[in-house]
Amino acid sequence: MKLADFKFNPTQVVLKFSDRYSLSIINNGHGKEHNLYEIAPFVNGQMAELPGITNGDTIVGYLSEEEVNAIIKKIVLISGKDPVVEVL
Numbered sequence: 902m903k904l905a906d907f908k909f910n911p912t913q914v915v916l917k918f919s920d921r922y923s924l925s926i927i928n929n930g931h932g933k934e935h936n937l938y939e940i941a942p943f944v945n946g947q948m949a950e951l952p953g954i955t956n957g958d959t960i961v962g963y964l965s966e967e968e969v970n971a972i973i974k975k976i977v978l979i980s981g982k983d984p985v986v987e988v989l
Contacts, residue, residue: 916984931962
């Protein structure tokens with residue numbers, strides 16, 4: 902699974918990996934002027950820092966599509982589930 906597999910609505914997509922993990926991805930945050938992305942992982946519905954993904958923060962901006970794809974893969978490994986789009 903990769904970012905290109907999901908449709909933004911219109912500036913955000915939220916991927917749900919399990920009842921526990923989800924990932925918000927926006928294309929109008931930190932880095933938008935360079936066509937980059939910003940992510941925020943959620944654990945049990947709360948924004949959370951995930952070691953190896955956010956490295957001490959809850960939001961990470963200025964990410965390329967490839968970097969977001971790597972984060973999606975990491976959360977698939979953590980959760981054991983492929984993501985689905987969460988309808989907000």
